[in-house]
Amino acid sequence: xxLVCPAGNLPSLKAxxxxxxxxxxxxxRNDTNARHFPGLNFNExxxxxxxxYARRKGVRVFLAINTYPRPDGWERWQAAVDTxxxxxxxxxxxxxxxxxxxASNRWPDLNLHLSVQASSTNYEALRFYHENFxxxxxxxxxxxxxxxxxxxxxxxxxxxxxxGFGSLCVMVEGRCILSSYVTGESPNTCGACSPAKFVxxxxxxxxxxxxxxxxxxxxxxxxxxxxxxxxxxxxxxVGDNTFYAIEEPTSLNTxxxxxxxxxxxxxxxxxxxxxxxxxxxxxxxxVWRQAIxxxxxxxxxxxxxxxxxxxxxxxxxxxxxxxxxxxxxWQ
Amino acid sequence: xxxxxxxxxxxxxxxxRDDIFDFYAEVAEMPVEIVYLGETVCSKRRSLRTExxxxxxxxxxxxxxxxxxxxxxxxxAESEMLTxxxxxxxxxxxxxxxxxxxxxxxxxxxxxxxxGPTVNIYNPATLQVLANKGLKRWVMPIELSKETLAExxxxxxxxxxxxxxxxxxxxxxxxxxxxxxxxxxxxxDDCQYKCLDYPDGRLLSTQEKKPFLALNGIQxxxxxxxxxxxxxxxxxxxxxxVLRISPQSQHTGRIxxxxxxxxxxxxxxPLDRYVPLGTCDGYWHGSxxxxxxx
Numbered sequence: 001x002x003l004v005c006p007a008g009n010l011p012s013l014k015a016x017x018x019x020x021x022x023x024x025x026x027x028x029r030n031d032t033n034a035r036h037f038p039g040l041n042f043n044e045x046x047x048x049x050x051x052x053y054a055r056r057k058g059v060r061v062f063l064a065i066n067t068y069p070r071p072d073g074w075e076r077w078q079a080a081v082d083t084x085x086x087x088x089x090x091x092x093x094x095x096x097x098x099x100x101x102x103a104s105n106r107w108p109d110l111n112l113h114l115s116v117q118a119s120s121t122n123y124e125a126l127r128f129y130h131e132n133f134x135x136x137x138x139x140x141x142x143x144x145x146x147x148x149x150x151x152x153x154x155x156x157x158x159x160x161x162x163x164g165f166g167s168l169c170v171m172v173e174g175r176c177i178l179s180s181y182v183t184g185e186s187p188n189t190c191g192a193c194s195p196a197k198f199v200x201x202x203x204x205x206x207x208x209x210x211x212x213x214x215x216x217x218x219x220x221x222x223x224x225x226x227x228x229x230x231x232x233x234x235x236x237x238v239g240d241n242t243f244y245a246i247e248e249p250t251s252l253n254t255x256x257x258x259x260x261x262x263x264x265x266x267x268x269x270x271x272x273x274x275x276x277x278x279x280x281x282x283x284x285x286x287v288w289r290q291a292i293x294x295x296x297x298x299x300x301x302x303x304x305x306x307x308x309x310x311x312x313x314x315x316x317x318x319x320x321x322x323x324x325x326x327x328x329x330w331q
Numbered sequence: 332x333x334x335x336x337x338x339x340x341x342x343x344x345x346x347x348r349d350d351i352f353d354f355y356a357e358v359a360e361m362p363v364e365i366v367y368l369g370e371t372v373c374s375k376r377r378s379l380r381t382e383x384x385x386x387x388x389x390x391x392x393x394x395x396x397x398x399x400x401x402x403x404x405x406x407x408a409e410s411e412m413l414t415x416x417x418x419x420x421x422x423x424x425x426x427x428x429x430x431x432x433x434x435x436x437x438x439x440x441x442x443x444x445x446x447g448p449t450v451n452i453y454n455p456a457t458l459q460v461l462a463n464k465g466l467k468r469w470v471m472p473i474e475l476s477k478e479t480l481a482e483x484x485x486x487x488x489x490x491x492x493x494x495x496x497x498x499x500x501x502x503x504x505x506x507x508x509x510x511x512x513x514x515x516x517x518x519x520d521d522c523q524y525k526c527l528d529y530p531d532g533r534l535l536s537t538q539e540k541k542p543f544l545a546l547n548g549i550q551x552x553x554x555x556x557x558x559x560x561x562x563x564x565x566x567x568x569x570x571x572x573v574l575r576i577s578p579q580s581q582h583t584g585r586i587x588x589x590x591x592x593x594x595x596x597x598x599x600x601p602l603d604r605y606v607p608l609g610t611c612d613g614y615w616h617g618s619x620x621x622x623x624x625x
Binding site: 068069070071072074095096097098099101102118119120121122123124125127128129131132143144145148151170171172174175176177178180181182183184186188189213215216217218219232235236237238239241242245246247325 | 404405406407408409412415430431432433434435436438449451452453454455456457459460461472473474475478479482483486501503504505506507508510513514533534535536537538539540541543544546551553613614617618619620621
């Protein structure tokens with residue numbers, strides 16, 4: 001099982017490489033990738049430096065071009081694919097059919113991975129991308145239970161990568177437009193969910209209020225820490241109740257499922273968080289490297305060590321973690 | 332200039348068996364040419380079995396409607412794949428794929444197919460790839476604007492029809508979790524079919540009591556109703572082939588009538604009183620979806 005770690009900048013890339021990543025994934029400094037945040041990502045010079053650094057330590061570099069170009073932006077996505085090819089990345093992570101078509105025709109030797117943003121949850125979908133564009137690997141959306149993941153792996157024509165840790169999209173990636181419903185910008189079109197420029201916090205007599213655009217996403221009591229106003233993680237009223245109507249702000253942590261993921265034939269574990277700090281990347285990479293190594297050595301006696309979870313909890317959103325959709329015992 | 336036809340999209344909500352049959356009996360009389368049938372949201376909704384949908388398809392087809400079978404949007408379990416195969420292998424009705432798995436099965440069948448709004452077609456290159464594989468009609472993704480549409484139309488492959496989601500609460504997202512069950516503090520596996528109590532979705536409001544979204548099981552829809560009734564002239568100009576009206580539990584017939592009038596350049600009645608809450612049209616105008624520009 002390969003450990004695939006995020007890097008939003010060169011220090012993070014080095015942190016991932018130095019702490020045991022098998023591969024690092026990055027994006028360019030524009031809306032061609034789904035973490036198009038201010039101050040984040042790589043220009044060509046930085047990407048070249050990063051790839052050289054990773055290569056020296058035997059670590060692979062993937063580049064995400066995983067948003068959906070509209071007609072007026074098409075050339076930008078084409079240029080991004082060309083840039084990735086000339087940089088010599090080890091794989092391109094794509095979602096859009098048009099982009100995959102262009103990349104596979106223009107650069108037939110370039111490895112293509114299917115991004116989580118392609119929203120493919122079943123093996124028939126994966127067969128489409130494999131047969132038409134020769135993808136080598138697919139990242140599954142965070143909506144499947146472990147038994148469903150196993151079923152996909154058994155029937156998939158390509159290797160499967162799953163998310164192991166990080167912020168949790170509770171919606172199926174690539175087909176959620178809550179962000180653009182409120183702001184006009186979505187991960188698909190603009191490369192960011194709930195973009196920061198639409199976010200406001202305001203102290204009021206009712207408490208600290210967080211808004212995305214004009215929409216009040218939450219109110220926080222005196223002893224509560226205000227969270228980022230992602231719509232799916234807000235508190236809303238349904239019926240007579242005010243609660244996290246969609247999802248509690250927790251992080252995904254599948255450390256304890258590692259032996260099962262390994263037995264299922266998962267090819268790679270992905271860590272979320274290109275928008276996070278180099279310290280986060282270092283810490284999470286270190287823990288997961290140790291855990292994967294321990295699991296490989298002796299899967300039968302593997303258990304998630306308390307200190308690992310303690311380290312991960314320190315950097316988790318909401319400071320609590322969940323097994324997410326993987327653990328659904330009734331299925 | 333096109334002369335667009337009207338379609339009735341798949342019903343996104345969960346209604347009782349009787350309500351569904353009553354509704355489609357009325358649809359048979361409505362001035363819509365195309366009717367999309369099937370469960371697109373949750374495989375636990377079984378007030379109609381697959382055979383029932385086929386029966387309904389036969390009935391509406393006999394009534395002169397073009398019937399298209401719509402597939403589930405989020406496929407997770409193998410049992411769902413089995414149902415999907417049955418739909419895709421039917422040899423009578425065209426199928427609207429709402430997921431790339433369905434697209435793949437239809438390509439393998441070698442049959443013409445349609446795609447719904449949750450198949451991500453954002454640019455002409457994607458449209459061309461799918462047209463080469465048998466795509467005959469696509470519904471533009473909900474968040475795309477008329478500017479994007481205009482560019483797509485100029486590069487549209489021969490023989491591919493364009494359909495626009497013109498009226499209804501907009502499907503915004505899908506999840507493995509059921510938010511209607513959650514709102515009743517029930518687990519998804521014991522949801523008690525609570526969706527039946529909310530024939531247009533369960534309202535979710537902000538803490539300022541502003542209506543925001545509507546929970547529809549594993550799907551979340553807008554609380555505002557997308558209404559592009561005033562845009563029919565623009566749609567003709569943009570060579571749109573089909574305007575989709577998404578069913579709601581009340582007044583769907585009146586809404587269809589209004590669009591029918593508008594397409595014949597007769598002044599349609601205002602629809603504001605026939606929607607659960609307000610209306611919006613932001614996406615069409617290139618803005619936030621919940622905004623109203625007209």
